[in-house]
Amino acid sequence: xxxxxxxxxxxxxxxxxxxxxxxxxxxxxxxxxxxxxxxxxxxxxxxxxxxxxxxxxxxxxxxxxxxxxxxxxxxxxxxxxxxxxxxxxxxxxxxxxxxxxxxxxxxxxxxxxxxxxxxxxxxxxxxxxxxxxxxxxxxxxxxxxxxxxxxxxxxxxxxxxxxxxxxxxxxxxxxxxxxxxxxxxxxxxxxxxxxxxxxxxxxxxxxxxxxxxxxxxxxxxxxxxxxxxxxxxxxxxxxxxxxxxxxxxxxxxxxxxxxxxxxxxxxxxxxxxxxxxxxxxxxxxxxxxxxxxxxxxxxxxxxxxxxxxxxxxxxxxxxxxxxxxxxxxxxxxxxxxxxxxxxxxxxxxxxxxxxxxxxxxxxxxxxxxxxxxxxxxxxxxxxxxxxxxxxxxxxxxxxxxxxxxxxxxxxxxxxxxxxxxxxxxxxxxxxxxxxxxxxxxxxxxxxxxxxxxxxxxxxxxxxxxxxxxxxxxxxxxxxxxxxxxxxxxxxxxxxxxxxxxxxxxxxxxxxxxxxxxxxxxxxxxxxxxxxxxxxxx
Amino acid sequence: xxxxxxxxxxxxxxxxxxxxxxxxxxxxxxxxxxxxxxxxxxxxxxxxxxxxxxxxxxxxxxxxxxxxxxxxxxxxxxxxxxxxxxxxxxxxxxxxxxxxxxxxxxxxxxxxxxxxxxxxxxxxxxxxxxxxxxxxxxxxxxxxxxxxxxxxxxxxxxxxxxxxxxxxxxxxxxxxxxxxxxxxxxxxxxxxxxxxxxxxxxxxxxxxxxxxxxxxxxxxxxxx
Numbered sequence: 001x002x003x004x005x006x007x008x009x010x011x012x013x014x015x016x017x018x019x020x021x022x023x024x025x026x027x028x029x030x031x032x033x034x035x036x037x038x039x040x041x042x043x044x045x046x047x048x049x050x051x052x053x054x055x056x057x058x059x060x061x062x063x064x065x066x067x068x069x070x071x072x073x074x075x076x077x078x079x080x081x082x083x084x085x086x087x088x089x090x091x092x093x094x095x096x097x098x099x100x101x102x103x104x105x106x107x108x109x110x111x112x113x114x115x116x117x118x119x120x121x122x123x124x125x126x127x128x129x130x131x132x133x134x135x136x137x138x139x140x141x142x143x144x145x146x147x148x149x150x151x152x153x154x155x156x157x158x159x160x161x162x163x164x165x166x167x168x169x170x171x172x173x174x175x176x177x178x179x180x181x182x183x184x185x186x187x188x189x190x191x192x193x194x195x196x197x198x199x200x201x202x203x204x205x206x207x208x209x210x211x212x213x214x215x216x217x218x219x220x221x222x223x224x225x226x227x228x229x230x231x232x233x234x235x236x237x238x239x240x241x242x243x244x245x246x247x248x249x250x251x252x253x254x255x256x257x258x259x260x261x262x263x264x265x266x267x268x269x270x271x272x273x274x275x276x277x278x279x280x281x282x283x284x285x286x287x288x289x290x291x292x293x294x295x296x297x298x299x300x301x302x303x304x305x306x307x308x309x310x311x312x313x314x315x316x317x318x319x320x321x322x323x324x325x326x327x328x329x330x331x332x333x334x335x336x337x338x339x340x341x342x343x344x345x346x347x348x349x350x351x352x353x354x355x356x357x358x359x360x361x362x363x364x365x366x367x368x369x370x371x372x373x374x375x376x377x378x379x380x381x382x383x384x385x386x387x388x389x390x391x392x393x394x395x396x397x398x399x400x401x402x403x404x405x406x407x408x409x410x411x412x413x414x415x416x417x418x419x420x421x422x423x424x425x426x427x428x429x430x431x432x433x434x435x436x437x438x439x440x441x442x443x444x445x446x447x448x449x450x451x452x453x454x455x456x457x458x459x460x461x462x463x464x465x466x467x468x469x470x471x472x473x474x475x476x477x478x479x480x481x482x483x484x485x486x487x488x489x490x491x492x493x494x495x496x497x498x499x500x501x502x503x504x505x506x507x508x509x510x511x512x513x514x515x516x517x518x519x520x521x522x523x524x525x526x527x528x529x530x531x532x533x534x535x536x537x
Numbered sequence: 538x539x540x541x542x543x544x545x546x547x548x549x550x551x552x553x554x555x556x557x558x559x560x561x562x563x564x565x566x567x568x569x570x571x572x573x574x575x576x577x578x579x580x581x582x583x584x585x586x587x588x589x590x591x592x593x594x595x596x597x598x599x600x601x602x603x604x605x606x607x608x609x610x611x612x613x614x615x616x617x618x619x620x621x622x623x624x625x626x627x628x629x630x631x632x633x634x635x636x637x638x639x640x641x642x643x644x645x646x647x648x649x650x651x652x653x654x655x656x657x658x659x660x661x662x663x664x665x666x667x668x669x670x671x672x673x674x675x676x677x678x679x680x681x682x683x684x685x686x687x688x689x690x691x692x693x694x695x696x697x698x699x700x701x702x703x704x705x706x707x708x709x710x711x712x713x714x715x716x717x718x719x720x721x722x723x724x725x726x727x728x729x730x731x732x733x734x735x736x737x738x739x740x741x742x743x744x745x746x747x748x749x750x751x752x753x754x755x756x757x758x759x760x761x
Contacts, residue, residue, distance in 0.1 A: 119547060157626060193707065194581075216709070219716035234727050389685035394720040394727060398682075399629060399709035407631030407709060422616050424626060440740055481614070 003376040004330035005385055007238075008363075009208060011185050012038065012349035013062035015152055015465040015482075018074055020343040026283045026478055030068055031081045035127070035290060037353035038114045039212035040360040042124070042131045046138065048367055055140055055367035056085070056379040059132065059349070060185035062146045063172035064463070066129060067135045069517050070176055071354065075126040085290065086113045087260060088280045092268070092291060093467050095276075101170055101305040108308060129176050136177065142381035144183030145173035152411045154192035154399060157424035160431050161458070162195065164524045166202050168459065171519055182206065182383045187464050188409065189213065189240065189346075190401035196231040199384040206236035206382055208346055213400035214239030221395050226333050226341040228386065229395040236386055237397050243329060244345040247297050247322060257357035260310050263294040264355060292357070319365035327376050342385050416470040422487050426458050429494055434469055434525035437497075450502045451522035453510050459485035460514055486514070625653075625689040627703040632711035634682035638674035639689050641699055646670075649691040653677070654699070658684035681711040701750070 014033060017026040041059075048055050061069070068074050089110035094101040124131045128200070135141045147153060148168035156162050166184070173181045182205040189210040199207060206228065214225050214237060221229050225239030248255055255261075269281060269289040277283050294303035295311070326343060335340040352359030370377055380388075403410035412420070433451060441450050461483055469479035489510055496502040625639035637653065653666045655677060668675060679685060684707050689700040 012628050168675060218710065218712070218714040218715055219720075220714045221717045222719055228723070230724065230727055232727070234724050235722075390723045391721050394722060405631065408628075409630055412628070412630050412636055414607075417636065417638075421640075421673075427556065484614040484616060486673075487616055533726075 001326075003334050004343065004378075005380040006244075006326055006370070007344045007375050007380050007382055008056065008057040009060070009185075009341060009344060009346035009364075009382070009448055010041070010352070011060045011062070011346060011351040012065055013146065013187075014058070014065050014068065014350075015463045016064040016067060016149060016460060016514075016516055018068055018071060018515075020279060022077065023318055025282050025285060025287070026475070027074075027077070027285065030074065031078055032288065032290065032308070033350050033354055034069075034078055034120075035082065035085065035113070035163040036357070037350050037360075038068070038128055038318060039119055040353045041216065041349065041363075042128065042135075043115065043119055044360050044364040045135055046119075047253040048364060049135075049138075049140065051368070053368055054379075055371065055372040056142075056381050056384065057140075058142045058144060058183065058381045060144045060146050060183075061129070061132060061184070062150050062187075063148050063169045064516065066149060066172055066176050069129050070127065071515075077119055079126055082113060082117050084124055084280055086117060088289065088291070102293050105306060105308075106291070109291055123343060127331040133177055142183065142383050143173070143177060143181070144185055144382075145169045145181040146363065147230060147460045149185050149463045150187040150465060151459070152187055152408075152464035152467065153195055153201070154190050154408060155411060157426065158418075158431055158461065159194070159198065159208070159401065160434075160525050160527060163198050163202070164455065165205075165459065166198055166460065168520060168522055170202050170293075172517065175519060179450050182399075183208075184224060188401045188403055188411070189441060190403075190411075190464075191397055192399045193396060196235050196397075197233040199345075200233040200235040204343055206238060206386060208238045208240060208344065209397050210400045210402040210406065211240050211242050212406055213237075213397040216398040216400070217395040218398070219393075221393055221397050223337050223341070224307070224537055226337060226338070226343065227389065228382075228392050229397070230392050231396050236392065238344045238382055239397075240346050240402060241343045244322070244326065244343055245347065247325060247346075247349065248351070254361070255322075255362065256351070257296065258318070259296045259298055260304050260307070260314045260315050261296055262292055262311060262357040263296045264292065266294040266303055266355075267292050286460075289486045296494055304382055310377060311358050315362040316365045316369075319362055319369055323374060323377065330376060339389060340351075340379070344382070374391070399514065405518065408470055411464060411467040413471060415473075416467040419467060419470075419483050422483075424459075426487060426494075429491075430454055430522070430525045431527055433494065433497060434522050435527055438523070438526055446502050446504065446507070450493055450497050450507055453507060453514070453518050454490055454497070455522045455525065456514050457486045457493070457510065457518050459520075460516065461490065497518075556609065560688065596731050612620065621633065623701045625687055625701045625703045627685065627687045627706050629679070629706055629708045630676065630684075632709050633679065635677040635685060635687075635706075635708070637677060640673070641689060641700055645693070645698065646691045646700060649693045652690055652692050652697060654688045654690065654697060656686045656688070658705070659743045665692075667692075679708055681708055683708050 007182050012033075015026075017024070017030060019027060029262060044359055045055075053150070073397040077394055089106060089397075092106035093110060096106050111425070116536060119131075120126060120128065120196065132141070136143045146169055147165040149165070151161075151165045153162055153165060156165070169184070170181060173179075174334050180203060184199055184204045189208060191207075191209050196207075211225050214221055214229060217229060221227075222475065225241060229254040230236055234285065244255070266329050267279060268291040269287050274286070277286075277289070281287060293306055295306040297304045306326040329342060329343065347413055351362060356362075367379065400406055401408060433454070437451060463482070465485045466479040470476055489506070493502070493506060493510070496506075541721075577638075579706060606707045619640055619642070621642055623641050626741065630636045635655075641651075647670055651668050651670055653668055653671045653675065654663050655666065657680075660683075666675070666677065677687075684705060686705045688699045688704040689701050689703075690697055692698070
């Protein structure tokens with residue numbers, strides 16, 4: 001008999017890093033994530049399907065990521081990138097011919113990349129979205145959407161800008177998957193009251209909150225995070241389970257730090273002679289290539305060669321451990337909850353494969369073992385759970401995020417607070433322009449195009465990634481560059497619209513480079529008295 | 538003589554150690570991270586995550602071939618220093634701190650003591666914060682689950698002259714709610730008007746609060 005449900009939620013997101021110029025460093029984020037996460041996830045799902053394993057999970061492909069995966073230029077470039085990787089793997093096989101321990105790893109990468117190539121090019125014709133869509137159509141996964149550019153919604157200023165982020169996210173989903181999404185991934189699980197009303201207005205059925213967002217909801221939710229709640233605006237909220245996410249992440253009980261797993265920080269992109277490797281580095285800059293030959297080994301710099309078979313066994317062991325702990329959790333919950341409780345485990349998708357090489361294997365084992373070896377836990381998508389239990393407690397989650405310290409400090413601190421003044425000013429400006437030019441009807445007129453492009457520039461500048469990178473101090477220059485570039489162009493173009501002197505050259509250039517959201521309409525930014533969601537309050 | 542020789546040897550050893558230490562630490566820190574930005578998890582679990590500890594990084598020279606990307610490009614895209622408007626905007630950073638930023642273009646403001654008057658609408662009181670002329674933003678201590686509004690202005694002979702009013706906000710909760718009333722329903726039931734009348738204390742409270750805020754903000758304006 002089933003005792004409860006497990007809902008794995010994978011949040012796949014990258015900021016929009018498409019550049020007209022080839023071999024921009026940031027574009028490599030996309031390639032890495034495709035090779036190491038997005039393709040492997042499709043591969044394990046295909047295998048599970050072949051084996052007849054009944055599995056369910058919810059996947060968010062963020063709108064900027066979907067836009068990149070669906071972009072022909074990037075699709076073509078990635079194919080070339082993968083061809084280069086295969087070429088490098090062949091060079092590696094001959095280079096390591098005298099070192100059997102590395103040689104079989106080079107052969108492994110050669111095989112992995114060829115397999116990836118088969119799935120990417122032959123099976124899905126360069127469009128991975130098709131793959132995910134197929135799994136949604138056949139009922140294993142539920143795809144959900146997110147804010148247009150993963151904007152950090154509580155730190156936007158106007159409701160119109162929030163609505164534009166949400167609405168454009170929904171439209172992007174419709175554009176790529178041909179139907180309306182039911183679920184919404186709140187960027188960084190960042191919630192603030194009134195967001196629920198705007199989400200509900202966009203006909204979304206649920207979103208996912210941080211744990212304390214639900215635990216501190218008002219009135220206090222009787223089942224805590226183990227059942228959804230409804231906000232007064234009429235949208236369901238799922239709280240993130242802490243125990244299961246800690247299990248995958250923490251150093252004490254966390255899986256990815258196991259000494260037998262592959263070491264992320266040893267890569268031939270750094271380790272080998274520059275002349276040998278430079279053709280495989282973007283713009284010749286040293287970075288990860290994906291060829292990593294060592295296992296974590298221990299806490300010191302001493303690293304030993306990686307053994308895939310031993311790592312595989314570990315992944316299986318960890319999948320068992322995860323199930324064992326969920327069973328205990330559910331048994332306990334069953335004693336206090338009068339329905340089948342739900343454990344919601346959201347993760348960044350890129351954890352699986354990119355950061356934790358064995359992550360996809362672990363997922364595969366997890367679903368297999370859940371299917372064959374036990375009968376207490378069933379996997380579910382979030383919509384399916386709501387369908388089973390449509391009656392829920394009414395309560396309002398509190399403002400929060402899943403970031404460090406639980407609120408907004410990661411995205412609002414000394415390193416990035418300067419951006420908000422400009423971002424908010426752009427919101428206000430676009431809102432005014434949208435009102436002033438509310439009567440435009442010729443979609444291909446210069447002014448209409450300019451106003452649409454203003455919306456794109458604003459959305460791109462709002463990506464929460466820029467504030468995050470400024471704080472995390474990884475590629476700060478790039479994040480500052482992107483924020484300033486989009487805002488600068490925004491104000492320049494806005495001035496042109498105001499004065500009736502639009503710089504056609506600039507407009508053409510921006511339409512070509514920042515080509516996201518072809519369906520966008522600036523009228524989304526018009527002021528409106530938001531419908532009172534429920535009469536009365 | 539022997540003593541001097543010993544001291545010399547020890548000194549030499551220390552110098553060599555320092556030089557070696559300096560160079561190794563220098564190469565360690567220069568490493569740039571071009572990895573995919575691992576969202577929230579990096580910070581949330583960063584220290585916890587076994588694979589991400591500093592001492593695991595290999596001691597190889599990662600300098601060759603690296604350049605600072607887009608540095609000069611950044612300077613190319615300037616943003617305005619000011620927008621020639623008067624405004625103050627208020628956000629809750631967390632249950633304990635508010636963030637506010639403003640722009641004021643007013644001669645008097647710059648000739649007198651600039652002040653932010655923070656209205657605590659749950660207690661129907663306010664506090665005045667003296668700020669600097671040069672400041673553009675401020676973090677202000679606050680209470681959880683409370684309503685606030687900021688007014689920026691200046692003080693002249695003890696009288697407060699308001700120049701701009703911020704948006705009103707409510708700060709997040711930092712603990713489970715004390716309210717334990719329960720209402721269970723389906724979305725359909727929830728969307729029906731009846732729900733509002735069937736005494737839901739949170740909705741009632743909200744209504745009462747909304748009225749109070751209205752009353753407060755009215756008195757707030759009148760007070761000045």
